[in-house]
Structures are given as C-alpha cells and as structure tokens.
Amino acid sequence: MSNADQFRELIEAYALGALDPQERASLEAHLAAGCADCAKALEEARWLVSQLAYLAPDAEPSELLRGRLLQTVRAEARAARPGKSSASVPFWMWGAVAALLLFTFYTTWETAQLHIDIEKTNAQATSEIAKRHELEEKLALAQREAIILTDRHSVKIPMAAGSKDMPKLEAMWHAKLGIVVAGQNVPMPSGNRTLQLWLIPKTPGGKPIPSMMVRPDADGKFMLLVANPPDNMQSTKALAITEEPPGGSAQPTSKPIWVGAIG
Amino acid sequence: MFLALLTSLGSGPAPGEVSPDAILVQSLLQQDVNAFEQLYDRHSRSVYSLVLRILQQAATAEEVVQDIFLQLWRNAASYDSERGPFVPWLLTLARNRALDHLRLKSERQRRREDQTDELPSVAAAPQYERELDERRRIARVRALMGGLQPQQKRAIELAYFEGLSHSEIAERLKEPLGTVKSWIRNGLLRLKEGLQTAS
Numbered sequence: 001m002s003n004a005d006q007f008r009e010l011i012e013a014y015a016l017g018a019l020d021p022q023e024r025a026s027l028e029a030h031l032a033a034g035c036a037d038c039a040k041a042l043e044e045a046r047w048l049v050s051q052l053a054y055l056a057p058d059a060e061p062s063e064l065l066r067g068r069l070l071q072t073v074r075a076e077a078r079a080a081r082p083g084k085s086s087a088s089v090p091f092w093m094w095g096a097v098a099a100l101l102l103f104t105f106y107t108t109w110e111t112a113q114l115h116i117d118i119e120k121t122n123a124q125a126t127s128e129i130a131k132r133h134e135l136e137e138k139l140a141l142a143q144r145e146a147i148i149l150t151d152r153h154s155v156k157i158p159m160a161a162g163s164k165d166m167p168k169l170e171a172m173w174h175a176k177l178g179i180v181v182a183g184q185n186v187p188m189p190s191g192n193r194t195l196q197l198w199l200i201p202k203t204p205g206g207k208p209i210p211s212m213m214v215r216p217d218a219d220g221k222f223m224l225l226v227a228n229p230p231d232n233m234q235s236t237k238a239l240a241i242t243e244e245p246p247g248g249s250a251q252p253t254s255k256p257i258w259v260g261a262i263g
Numbered sequence: 264m265f266l267a268l269l270t271s272l273g274s275g276p277a278p279g280e281v282s283p284d285a286i287l288v289q290s291l292l293q294q295d296v297n298a299f300e301q302l303y304d305r306h307s308r309s310v311y312s313l314v315l316r317i318l319q320q321a322a323t324a325e326e327v328v329q330d331i332f333l334q335l336w337r338n339a340a341s342y343d344s345e346r347g348p349f350v351p352w353l354l355t356l357a358r359n360r361a362l363d364h365l366r367l368k369s370e371r372q373r374r375r376e377d378q379t380d381e382l383p384s385v386a387a388a389p390q391y392e393r394e395l396d397e398r399r400r401i402a403r404v405r406a407l408m409g410g411l412q413p414q415q416k417r418a419i420e421l422a423y424f425e426g427l428s429h430s431e432i433a434e435r436l437k438e439p440l441g442t443v444k445s446w447i448r449n450g451l452l453r454l455k456e457g458l459q460t461a462s
Contacts (some may be wrong), residue, residue, distance in 0.1 A: 051351070054401045055424075061328055065328065076294070
C-alpha cells in the first residue's frame with residue numbers, strides 16, 4: 001500500500017473530526033504537501049459527513065427566536081442604509097443636525113475603537129486556544145511515547161547500524177499504541193534529506209512499507225512515533241531506516257543505515 | 264414535518280445552474296432582510312434539529328442557532344456557491360458551532376461572540392448527490408444508517424454529534440481502537456455506497 005493509500009483511508013474519519021492528534025497532524029501535512037487526490041476525496045467526504053445531520057430528530061425552534069433574529073437583522077439593515085436627504089429642512093434645524101452629526105461621528109469613532117478592541121481580544125483568544133491545542137497534542141504524543149517505551153507488552157527491537165560510525169538505535173513496538181524509534185548521537189542527514197522508517201513484510205517479494213520520517217535535532221536526538229502500524233506484528237519481518245530526499249519516498253532509494261529484525 | 268420542510272427545498276440545481284439558496288445568500292450582501300427571512304424559514308428547522316441533538320438543551324440550542332444565522336447575515340460573503348452547495352455548508356457550520364459550544368462549556372470557558380475564522384471548508388457534492396431528490400436522500404440517509412450494525416452506528420453518532428475522537432469512542436464503548444476505526448470507516452463507506460446506489 002502506498003503512502004497516498006494509507007492517507008486515503010484516513011480521509012473520512014478526518015472529515016468526521018474523529019482522528020486522534022498524531023494521525024490528524026500526519027494527514028494535514030500530507031494534504032499541505034499538495035496531494036490532489038486526497039484533497040478531492042476530502043471535499044466529498046465533508047459532504048458525506050454533512051449528510052449525518054439528517055439523523056437528528058426533528059425539532060422546531062420557537063417563534064421568539066425568529067422574532068429576535070428578524071428584529072436584530074432589520075435594525076442592522078436600517079443602520080447600514082444611507083438616510084434620505086430632504087430639501088425642506090427648516091434653517092433652524094441645521095444647528096441640531098450639526099450637533100447630531102458631531103455626536104454621530106463621535107459614537108462612530110467610539111464604536112470603531114470598540115470593534116478594534118473586540119477584534120484584538122478575539123485574536124488573542126484564538127491564539128491562546130491554538131497554543132493550548134498544540135500543547136495538548138504534544139502532551140498526548142509524549143504520553144503515548146512514554147507508555148510505549150515502558151509498557152511490559154511492548155516488544156523491544158534493537159536496530160543495528162550498517163556502519164561502525166553510526167550509533168545503535170532501539171525501537172519499541174506496542175500492538176495497540178504503535179512503534180517508537182529513539183536515537184541519540186545520530187548525524188544530521190545532508191542538506192534537506194530525511195531519515196525514513198520502513199516496515200519490511202514477511203511475505204516473499206513483499207515491498208517495504210513506507211512509514212514516518214524524522215530529522216534529528218541539533219544534539220543528534222530524535223523520537224519517532226508510528227501511531228498506526230499494521231495490526232499484526234507477525235506480518236513484519238524487520239524495521240529499517242534509510243536516508244531519503246525531502247518529503248520521503250514511496251520505495252527506498254538508498255541502502256538501510258539501520259535494520260532491526262523482529263522476533 | 265422535518266421531511267416535509269426539506270422536501271420543499273426541491274432537487275438540487277443542475278450543474279451550471281445557480282440554486283435558490285445561492286441567490287438568497289447573494290442578496291444578503293445587499294442587506295436584504297426578506298432574503299434572510301426566506302433563508303431562515305427554509306433552513307432553521309434542520310439547523311435547530313442538529314444543534315439541539317448535539318447540545319441537548321433547547322435554550323442553549325436557540326442561542327447557538329441565533330449566532331449561526333447572525334453570522335450568515337453578517338458574513339454572507341464567506342459562502343462561495345461555486346465551491347459547493349449551501350445546505351451541507353450551513354449544516355457543517357452549525358455542527359462546528361454547536362461542538363465548539365459543547366467543548367467550551369465543558370472547559371468552563373466563555374463563548375466567543377464572533378468566530379468568523381471557524382467557517383467550514385468546502386464540501387463538494389458528488390455527481391450522484393446532484394441527481395438525487397432531496398426527500399429521497401434524507402430518507403435514504405436514515406434508512407442506510409438504520410441498516411448499520413448498532414455499534415457501528417453508535418460509533419459514528421458519537422463522533423458526529425459529540426465530537427469524540429477514535430480513542431475517546433474506544434474508551435467510551437470499551438472496545439479496541441482498531442475495531443472502532445473499522446466501524447466508523449466501513450459505516451461511512453456503506454453510507455456513501457448506498458447514496459450512490461440511490462442515485
């Protein structure tokens with residue numbers, strides 16, 4: 001199954017808003033990379049999900065709500081409409097008109113200031129909520145990685161390096177929560193190239209299955225989480241990591257730097 | 264009553280035609296109160312039914328429906344008829360606002376008054392939808408969902424009406440995560456296939 005096929009399977013759940021943070025982030029990155037097939041599938045999936053609204057039991061809003069809304073809308077429409085001019089305004093009224101204009105300018109200015117304040121507050125609230133969501137997602141990922149690394153049900157997979165210059169890596173595979181691969185003192189791939197994980201199937205002649213990509217940090221550390229590995233670990237013979245061009249590859253383009261046999 | 268209302272909407276426009284809803288929304292840009300009144304009368308029941316199902320409280324549901332229609336009135340330009348039909352767009356907007364309210368309420372946060380940044384993305388109707396009569400489509404959606412396994416339907420409803428994620432649904436139903444994912448995906452694919460067949 002190609003990368004695009006894997007992401008295609010997530011589209012309906014994404015449109016439904018049911019993906020967990022890790023999967024959602026992966027799919028959004030894939031969409032941002034410009035996959036036209038997935039973007040089109042997402043538009044249709046959004047329509048499909050919107051049809052679920054018809055499952056709601058029939059209900060009718062009160063007449064009061066209709067009245068309130070129309071009252072508000074009429075008032076706003078009147079306020080937006082320019083006033084009628086009149087040639088028969090008595091001379092003595094111009095003073096009152098001038099005063100009214102001054103008052104209107106002042107209240108308009110005050111309203112504009114108020115709107116600016118409200119917009120600033122709204123923008124700040126939006127930013128805070130976004131930051132919070134980001135932190136929650138990071139926390140959820142960190143918790144998940146910690147459980148995978150420490151749970152007694154996780155299977156340890158040592159990953160030997162093909163070169164003596166490279167450090168050994170270690171992967172942990174938890175049947176329900178996913179795979180975590182951790183590395184230290186890992187040299188940075190050249191240019192914008194990336195490290196990519198592959199799942200090597202046991203099936204004779206089976207092609208390596210592309211998985212997540214990662215680049216180590218400035219200290220040479222990385223932690224890679226695969227949230228949705230194959231359900232059955234027994235169908236995988238080994239894990240391997242290669243260096244690939246930016247954005248990853250559908251099939252390996254270089255020899256594995258690390259390989260870890262399973263079982 | 265709900266079905267009768269939606270029946271009155273008639274079939275969707277043929278490709279290239281502009282729908283009555285799109286014309287009404289366009290009129291909102293000229294502050295046309297009559298157009299707003301018509302849009303409200305055409306869609307307020309479906310919007311209210313959905314929001315009430317999510318929030319489970321009539322007073323709060325009316326408050327949210329009021330926000331939705333005022334948002335439509337004040338930001339009519341945010342709907343682009345060339346990118347998709349109006350009703351799915353409106354229902355998506357309604358669901359998003361109701362779920363926002365549900366989440367903010369659960370976090371004891373104040374509701375924000377203007378959320379123009381949370382308008383729904385495009386929902387493109389597939390060819391089979393354009394050819395399907397509105398009344399038949401609603402009845403078909405309900406019948407198809409009624410034909411799913413109860414747990415499958417329950418999982419989809421928890422995601423749609425309560426905004427729960429795969430993991431949260433698995434925890435709520437005490438079922439394996441993979442099972443919940445399969446239920447939801449297969450259920451939605453069956454719904455899609457059923458709608459295609461209906462056309």
